[in-house]
Amino acid sequence: MLRPTEATRGAETRNPMTQGQQEATVSGLAPTEAAPLAKTVETRDLSLFYGDFQAVKDVSVKIEPNRVTALIGSSGCGKTTFLRSLNRMHELTPGARVEGEITLDGENIYAPGIDPVNVRRLVGMVFQAPNPFPTMSVYENVAAGLTLNSRRIKRAEKDEIVERSLRGSHLWNEVKDRLDKPGSSLSGGQQQRLCIARAIAVEPEVLLMDEPCSALDPVATLAIEDLIRELKSRFTIVIVTHNMQQAARASDVTAFFNLEETGKPGRLIEIGATEKIFTTPSEQATEDYVSGRFG
Amino acid sequence: MESSARIRPPLAELGGGALPDWASYGVIAGSALLGAALLAAAGTLSVALLLVLTTVLSCSAIYIWSRLVEGSRRALDRLVTFLIVAAFGLALIPLLSLLFEVVKRGLPGFDWEFLTTSSRGVIGGGGAAHAIVGTVVITGVAAAISVPIGIMAAIYLTEFEGGRLRRALTFFVDVMTGIPSIVAGLFAYALFAIFFGPGIRLGVMGSAALSVLMIPIVIRSSEEVLKIVPNQLREASYALGTPKWKTIVRVVLPTAFAGLVTGVMIAVARIIGETAPLLVTTGVVDSINTNPFEGRMQNLAVYAYSEYRTPGVMKQASYDRAWAAALTLIAIVMLLNLVARLVYHRYKTEAH
Numbered sequence: 001m002l003r004p005t006e007a008t009r010g011a012e013t014r015n016p017m018t019q020g021q022q023e024a025t026v027s028g029l030a031p032t033e034a035a036p037l038a039k040t041v042e043t044r045d046l047s048l049f050y051g052d053f054q055a056v057k058d059v060s061v062k063i064e065p066n067r068v069t070a071l072i073g074s075s076g077c078g079k080t081t082f083l084r085s086l087n088r089m090h091e092l093t094p095g096a097r098v099e100g101e102i103t104l105d106g107e108n109i110y111a112p113g114i115d116p117v118n119v120r121r122l123v124g125m126v127f128q129a130p131n132p133f134p135t136m137s138v139y140e141n142v143a144a145g146l147t148l149n150s151r152r153i154k155r156a157e158k159d160e161i162v163e164r165s166l167r168g169s170h171l172w173n174e175v176k177d178r179l180d181k182p183g184s185s186l187s188g189g190q191q192q193r194l195c196i197a198r199a200i201a202v203e204p205e206v207l208l209m210d211e212p213c214s215a216l217d218p219v220a221t222l223a224i225e226d227l228i229r230e231l232k233s234r235f236t237i238v239i240v241t242h243n244m245q246q247a248a249r250a251s252d253v254t255a256f257f258n259l260e261e262t263g264k265p266g267r268l269i270e271i272g273a274t275e276k277i278f279t280t281p282s283e284q285a286t287e288d289y290v291s292g293r294f295g
Numbered sequence: 296m297e298s299s300a301r302i303r304p305p306l307a308e309l310g311g312g313a314l315p316d317w318a319s320y321g322v323i324a325g326s327a328l329l330g331a332a333l334l335a336a337a338g339t340l341s342v343a344l345l346l347v348l349t350t351v352l353s354c355s356a357i358y359i360w361s362r363l364v365e366g367s368r369r370a371l372d373r374l375v376t377f378l379i380v381a382a383f384g385l386a387l388i389p390l391l392s393l394l395f396e397v398v399k400r401g402l403p404g405f406d407w408e409f410l411t412t413s414s415r416g417v418i419g420g421g422g423a424a425h426a427i428v429g430t431v432v433i434t435g436v437a438a439a440i441s442v443p444i445g446i447m448a449a450i451y452l453t454e455f456e457g458g459r460l461r462r463a464l465t466f467f468v469d470v471m472t473g474i475p476s477i478v479a480g481l482f483a484y485a486l487f488a489i490f491f492g493p494g495i496r497l498g499v500m501g502s503a504a505l506s507v508l509m510i511p512i513v514i515r516s517s518e519e520v521l522k523i524v525p526n527q528l529r530e531a532s533y534a535l536g537t538p539k540w541k542t543i544v545r546v547v548l549p550t551a552f553a554g555l556v557t558g559v560m561i562a563v564a565r566i567i568g569e570t571a572p573l574l575v576t577t578g579v580v581d582s583i584n585t586n587p588f589e590g591r592m593q594n595l596a597v598y599a600y601s602e603y604r605t606p607g608v609m610k611q612a613s614y615d616r617a618w619a620a621a622l623t624l625i626a627i628v629m630l631l632n633l634v635a636r637l638v639y640h641r642y643k644t645e646a647h
Contacts, residue, residue: 087534089530089534092530092533094457117537117538120533120535121536122536124534127527127534131528131530131531133528133531133532133546134550134644135546135550135552135644144532145535145536145537148532148541148542148545148546149535149541195531198531199534202535202536
C-alpha cells in the first residue's frame with residue numbers, strides 16, 4: 001500500500017481535489033478508498049477533566065480513516081488532552097475523568113468492560129519527545145510492541161515485521177547495519193522515526209501523534225512529514241501541532257481548538273478541509289489564529 | 296530619544312587581574328612553612344597544630360592576596376574553595392586513619408591459615424573460616440529475604456499508590472530505618488523464641504534480624520531509583536498496548552536495574568558489619584556451620600568482638616585475629632562496592 005514520497009510539499013499542489021469536490025462531503029474531502037486497517041474515530045459530547053478542572057468541553061467530531069487530521073490551537077486549549085483520550089491514555093493521569101463517548105468504527109471505547117490495554121493496541125501513539133526504550137536495541141525497540149504483548153512469533157516473522165516497520169518509517173537504510181545498537185544511540189530525528197516504526201509494528205488502526213516534530217530540526221521534520229503523508233494510506237492519523245505550516249503541509253483535515261477565556265475549558269471551534277481552514281475559515285477566531293493575529 | 300553613548304571604561308580597566316596558576320599551591324606551601332617556623336619558635340611542633348595553623352594562614356593569605364589583585368568576588372570564591380577543600384580533608388582524615396590502622400594491625404594475623412581454618416579444637420590459634428562462611432550465609436539469606444520484599448514494596452509505592460496510604464507507608468519505612476540494631480536482634484530472638492523456646496540460636500534468626508534493618512534501606516533506595524525512570528517510557532509502553540505489570544517488569548525495572556543493584560549493595564554493606572543483633576540471635580561458635588536452619592553460626596563482626604573480649608592464653612595472637620577479621624570485613628565491603636560499580640557502569644541507562 002505504500003506510495004512513493006510525494007515530490008511536492010506545497011499545500012496548494014499537494015491536494016489533488018478540486019474546490020467543488022471539497023464542498024461535497026462533511027469533512028470537505030472526497031472519500032478515498034479505505035485501507036483495511038484504518039478505522040473511523042468519532043466523539044460525541046466529549047468532555048475531559050483533571051479532577052475539578054475541565055480541560056475540554058463538548059467535542060463532537062468525526063475523524064475519517066486514511067486522512068491526516070491536524071489539531072491546532074494555542075497552548076493549553078486541550079488538544080493534547082483530547083488526543084490522549086482517543087487511546088485512553090488520558091485516564092493514566094491521577095484524577096482524570098472522561099464524559100461523553102468515543103467510538104472506534106461504531107464501538108464505544110469507554111464502554112464498561114472494554115480493557116484500555118486492548119484499545120491502546122488498536123490506537124497507537126507517538127509522543128512529543130522521542131522515547132525509545134533505553135535498555136533495548138534498535139531491533140528490540142521496534143519489536144517491543146510484539147514482545148511486550150507476549151505474542152509468540154517466529155524469529156523470521158519478527159525479522160520481517162521489524163524490517164517492514166523500519167522501511168515504513170524510512171529508517172531501514174540508516175540503521176540496517178546497527179540493529180543491535182542501543183536505540184538511544186540514534187540522532188533525535190532517527191529516534192522519532194524509530195518510535196514511529198515501533199508504533200506501526202503492532203499494526204494499529206489509528207495513529208496518534210502528539211507534536212512529533214517539536215523536538216526536531218527542519219530536515220528531520222520534513223522527513224517525518226513525508227512519512228506522515230505516506231502512512232495515511234494505511235492508518236487513520238491524528239496529529240497535534242503548534243506549527244501552522246506543518247498542519248498546512250501534512251494534513252488533509254484541520255480542527256481548531258480554542259479557549260473561550262483563561263481558566264475555561266477548551267472547545268472545538270471548527271473542523272474542515274485544511275485548505276478551507278487556512279484560506280476561508282467560517283469562524284473569526286480561526287481566521288485570527290491561522291493568520292497569526294492571535295494565539 | 297537622543298542616542299547618547301554610555302560612558303564606560305574599557306573592559307581591561309574594569310579590574311580582573313589574575314593570580315598566577317601556582318597561587319593556591321604556593322600559598323599553601325608558604326603557609327605550611329610559615330606555620331612550621333612559628334611552631335618551632337614557640338617550641339610546640341605537632342602535626343595537628345601545624346594543619347590547623349596552615350589552614351588558617353593560607354585562607355587569610357589567599358583572600359588578602361586575591362582581594363588586592365583580583366577583586367572581592369574572585370577573592371571570596373578562592374576563600375570558599377579553600378574552606379571546602381579543608382572541610383573535605385577534615386572528613387577524610389578519620390576514614391584514612393581508620394583504614395591505615397586496620398590494615399596495619401590486621402595484616403599480621405591475615406594469612407592463609409586465618410582464611411581457611413576454623414577455630415574448632417584449637418587453643419590460641421586457628422582462623423576465621425567459620426566466621427567468613429557465617430557472614431556470607433547470614434548476609435546472603437538476609438538479602439534473599441529483604442531484596443524481593445524491599446523492591447516489591449518500592450514498586451508498590453512508586454507505581455501503584457499515590458495517596459494517603461503511600462505517605463503513611465513512607466513514614467513507617469523512615470521509622471524502620473531508625474530502629475536500633477539491637478532492638479532488631481531482640482525482635483528476631485523474641486519471634487523465634489515463641490516457636491522454638493528460649494535459648495534458641497540459629498543463623499536464620501540473624502538473617503531475620505538483619506532483614507529488619509535492611510528492608511527499609513532497600514525500599515528507600517529502590518523507590519528513589521524507580522521514581523527517576525522517565526514517565527515517557529511508561530507511556531510509550533502503555534501506548535503499545537502493554538499491560539501495567541509487563542510495563543513494570545520489562546520496561547521500568549530494566550531501566551532502573553543499575554540503580555537497584557547499587558541500592559542493594561549499599562544495604563548489604565550497611566548490614567554486613569552488624570554485631571549486636573547477631574550476638575543475641577546466632578551466638579558464638581568455633582566450627583564451620585553452613586546450615587542457617589540448624590545450630591549456632593559465627594560471623595566476622597562477632598568473631599572480632601569475642602576474640603578481643605576473651606583473648607585466651609596468647610593475647611596478642613587473639614588481638615591480631617580480631618584485627619584481621621576487621622580487615623576481612625572491610626575487604627568484603629570494598630569488593631561488594633566494586634562489583635556494584637561494575638554492574639552500574641555495565642547496565643546504566645540515560646535515565647540514571
